[in-house]
Amino acid sequence: MSFEWNKQEALGLLKELVGIPSPSGYTMEVMNSIKIHLEKWNVGYTTTKKGAVIATIQGKNQNQHKLLTAHVDTLGAMVKEIKPSGRLKLSLVGGFKFNAIEGENCLIHKRDGTTITGTILMHQTAVHVYKDAGTADRDENNMEVRLDEKAFSSEEVRALGVEVGDFVSFDPRFAATESGFVKSRHLDDKASTALLLQLVKKLNVSNEKLPHTTHFYISNNEEIGYGGNSNIPPQTAEYIAVDMGAIGDGQASDEYTVSICAKDSSGPYHYGLTRHLIDLAKKNNIEYKVDIYPYYSSDASAAVGAGLDVKHALFGPGIEASHSYERTHIDSLKAAAALLEAYVLSPLVTE
Structure with a gap:
């Protein structure tokens, strides 16, 4: 499946998501909106007792699964x-x-x-x-x-x-500029949620079979530390958090590439899986940066901290002014979307 990206669809999903208030603990409406989309696309999903949504697309290998997560709860x-x-x-x-x-x-x-x-x-x-x-x-x-x-x-x-x-x-104050910038509160992590939903829709209408059954976990408690650390299917071998890349002094990340995190405050991410993401970016000519986020953790690190035995990694679009009035560029969203698609079509890491 060659990479083709619908920019307007992605921006439409993002604008819709940031327009639905969803601070951690008050995410009922936005989760319902996600369910409506999945039902419209005929994608099967389950809902956890905590209110998260896990959509699943079956693959050739149903014994070893992949899981990607983004969180829709906000500050x-x-x-x-x-x-x-x-x-x-x-x-x-x-x-x-x-x-x-x-x-x-x-x-x-x-x-x-x-x-x-x-x-x-x-x-x-x-x-x-x-x-x-x-x-x-x-x-x-x-x-x-x-x-x-x-x-x-x-x-x-x-x-x-x-x-x-x-x-x-x-008030999110969403704005998309003619120069390609997207400004809004809560791009962390509704930008990645929009990209995941867009990929789910694309995969469901595609005739190409994924190499592995893949779960798309939309979590709703990440900002308070325990979003995606439960209800993980036992066959899951790899766990990817799709979250923002942090930009600032001393950081490699920017608003124009996909940011791959090697380490955050929880410690290093899985070396082999991180290297696999870097290799996929190189192979598919995806602009990327590798970075370390010193004051950051993710649903992937929360899951590993809760005892999940998986390879875990983290990547996402670069977000300027995180936890304030945030900004990214369409180039970064496109690069993150390309790496997402390349990853779900790739084999599991064996090292």
């Missing part, structure tokens, strides 16, 4: 406290800093299924009033949600149906 927050002023204090969901969400519009997801809009701001925002507006710490004590409602006390906010423990999601 977010929960209401920690309703202040006497009617503003909301937040508790963060996932590993990011308050400064990354300052000034961002948000949704408060009430337990009756409706939402209220708001904005995340410093308490000391007005420079005409607060001398320390620019220097005060961006932390849970100073950052708050300003609701778009006439509610000026905790009692009035509760009367709107807002309570402690309600989830808060951030």
Whole structure:
């Protein structure tokens, strides 16, 4: 099967996914959307008790399987406290800093299924009033949600149906530029999820049989550490996490190539499988970088840490400004899609 990639389809899937709020712990709607796509494509899947979705495409070898995973849960927050002023204090969901969400519009997801809009701001925002507006710490004590409602006390906010423990999601602000850049919150890891779904659709309509039965695991708790570490089919021999490549000082990854991770905070990934990915990239003329992510872990490392006996590896598109307002380029998405396809069509690693 020669590599052909539908850019507009990939961007359409990505835009749809980032438009569905799904902070870790509140992923019901986005998982339902994924199920609808799989059913439309006539792809069989199972749902775990934790809410993850595992789609399966049968291959020639049904005794030794491959598994690829991407996570659709995102960063977010929960209401920690309703202040006497009617503003909301937040508790963060996932590993990011308050400064990354300052000034961002948000949704408060009430337990009756409706939402209220708001904005995340410093308490000391007005420079005409607060001398320390620019220097005060961006932390849970100073950052708050300003609701778009006439509610000026905790009692009035509760009367709107807002309570402690309600989830808060951030406006993704998706944009695709004419120069090929894609900007949005939650490209980690909805970019890779879109690529996996696109590949599942393509494989299902193709007449080419995969060499090995392959599972596509869409996890929904990765940002809090335990997304894809259970319900792994016992025949799984190789486990690939398809996640973002981290960009910054000292990093090899960029926004234009696929990033292959050799090591992260959990330790080295399987040497033979990582080398296999590099060889596939070279053989198929896929632009790639090999990198180490010092403050990073993945569903693959979580699975191995939970005791899964598999070869594990990690690759994905390079994402700029991770856990903030992120950006990648269409070239990186295409390179990651090409390596995904090359991998599922390749034999298992024997070393």
